[in-house]
Amino acid sequence: MSTEGRQPSPEFDETRYERPQKDWICGLACDGCPCRLGPSASGVCRAGPDCQPLLVTAPGETKGLWKCTRPADWGGPCQEGPRPDGSCCRSTPPCVPVRSLRARRGLLVSATVTAALGLLLFTLFGPARDRVITPGLLSAVHSGPHFSAAHAAAGVTDPNGCAQCHPAAHQSPANWAATSVRLAATGALTPAHLLAREARDFRAMDAACQACHLPHSFHVANVARDTSCSVCHLEHQGRGQNLLEVNSAHCSACHGSTKDMGDSALLARKLDPALFEKKLSANRAGFPVARPPAGLTALITSFAEDHPEFRANLPGSRDPTALAFNHALHLSGPNIPLLDGRALDCRACHVPDPTGALMLPVKFTLHCQSCHGLPIDASTPSVVVPHGSPENAREFLRALPAAYSDDAVRRLGLAGKPLRDYVTGKLSALRSRHPSGEQLEREVFFGDPSAPVGRDSCNLCHVVTATPAGSAPSIAPVRPADVWLPRAHFDHARHTQLDCTSCHAATASVATSDVLMPSKKTCASCHSPKGGVTDACTVCHGYHNPRPAGLPGTAAAPLPAALQRAITATP
């Protein structure tokens, strides 16, 4: 290395090395002239005479001579020698020793630790303890006056509600320490528990949650590893925290686990299939799909990647609705009349329910009758075969004179002979086309094979079966499914920016048996990281289900009456 421009190291007495480990240094050190002795370990100046002179008395002398005893490493005996009175002539001036840099640092460390301890003691034993140690504000639903009122109604007297969930809330720090040691040594926080894949025992906390949220304790009958409330619903995340937002990782922790799903599959095979039936509301019909014997235990880590195809779309799946309906013909057929001046589209028949989530059932009177009016003859469109019951239809046919008469009175205002002539004429014209009443009934129910396409017989749409003589033909009941994904929820109202046919391939469907549900791939084109729309599990699925009868422990205790009233009164 070049030394050009560098200062040479100054010369100094290397034997006089001031040890930085010392706590005290001579007060004169900062002036560059520390004494050789230095302060004591406790910081007391030890300055004084350089030596303690020694009185040497030669043989025969009585007075003697004082000799300097200064040690050699201090320079040896001085030239001046001791004073006549025996005192040393050289004396180091006293100083006020100062702390070394290291000692000052140690002092600062001690002061900081003391301050920290003082602050913590003041905090932990002071009135603001709960406010300081809380890891975050409670969510809005678990705080505020409404929540306090509900708590008060339930008899919870804790002012902050902390002890409702954390039994240690009002204990002393000494008890915290005891609890901590117990949990870490023998309790639920031992190393073995921490390394286990099972969530720790949250029963006490869950009991606190379910004091109010009773119906939320059940997932499915074959769950292998039950999950605590607080695993998914994290509290103390601030007032704006939405406890209903659940991270999908919590779902895939089980549904992506081979062990958990394997255990669930085993359990599902042992349990009664009736325990897994999904109950729909009374006015809803679900699409019937067979539940796999092992239950819904496919491994799923994300919707786009490994979520199985919707069971409604599985190979061989068909719509069992006993109705003949051609979507493609109605949407794009050349002979389909305009409706209110517009071509028929999906919304002409499929109307959202008040929530907008699902579609209302298609009704003949609302959605079909305007085109399929069921007139008994073309010249009298107002006399129509009643829809809904084959018995009523047959009764109508057998009372046709009365039907024509009523129509003439109501519509034309006829009476007396003109009325009789009108009815006779209509019946004569009808008789000319249908020689007998039996033939008329047969053609109404089963159609005329020789008639052109577009006739409005019952079997145009319905499955009509002949019955023994004397009774009306049988028509298979029609109840199209309106819940096609019973284990998921879909909201049409949130998808109105899409065209119906972009998901439902109705324009290519010619048979009722076609299942027109979009494939999972269609959904994942948007609901995936690539598509940019959320693919969280909770977008479609809910965790909580009502506990089916027949499982152990189904008798859930009702909410305390006072608490129920308080919750009901909460806006």
Add this chain to the structure above:
Amino acid sequence: MPRPLQLRRAVLSLLTLGATGVLAHYYPRLAACFPHIVYLSGWLLLALCLGLTAYNLRKKLPFLPLLSSRVWLQFHAYAGLFAGVLFIFHLRFSIPGGAFNLVLAALFLAVTLSGIGGWWLSRVIPRRLTSAGGEVPFERIPVIRRDIRLQAEKITLAAIPEAKSTTLADFYVRELAPAFAARPSFFRHLLGSRAALNDRLAALSEAGRYLAPAEQTRAEQIADLLRARHALDFHHANQLLLKSWLFVHLPLTYALLVFTAVHVLLVHAYSGGAR
């Protein structure tokens, strides 16, 4: 062939980077499998903190055969960096809530940042000092400073009989004696300013026109002493800084340990709903 220090540095850098990569890759997966991952990362963090603090203990026990202090320092630096990364994962990449947790996180951040700052200083300042030359133990600086002053006075006094003139002595008393007696300026030398030295040398050079030949020889010796004093002050300022950052790092470290102990206590005592 790399020297042991460089080899250790490379190995430890790779280990730290590797550990960070493993952490970033596996932590989310482990978090999905292990419900107690926050506890586990917390305990690991505490172990790291205690290991890092043990370096200070190691320095106090130099007689124990526990590797050299240099190895400990290197481990301390890289383990400290990894602890900072682990701390971010422990916090789930979010700012903690609550006053206590905020203070705890702020302490950890302050300790980590002061450590990084000290590490940077310990890499930069020795190079500066080596470049400047005049290496000297920090504790000897006052003595050497006094020696330089005494030498300057001695040279000045020697010039009087040689030149039979007091011009240099008068100049010394008026211009240089206060400079030799003054305490060093910390910030000026930290910034590497030579303005004061150059001013004095210029003044001495200017005075040279009025000095006798014998005085001029002595003036050159005094100029050398001025340069030596400047280098000494430069050393003082930089070595003082090198020692001073520990005044931040160490107290905060022990305060952090105190808060961490209470944090562990709280987490366990309130673990009914924590994960």
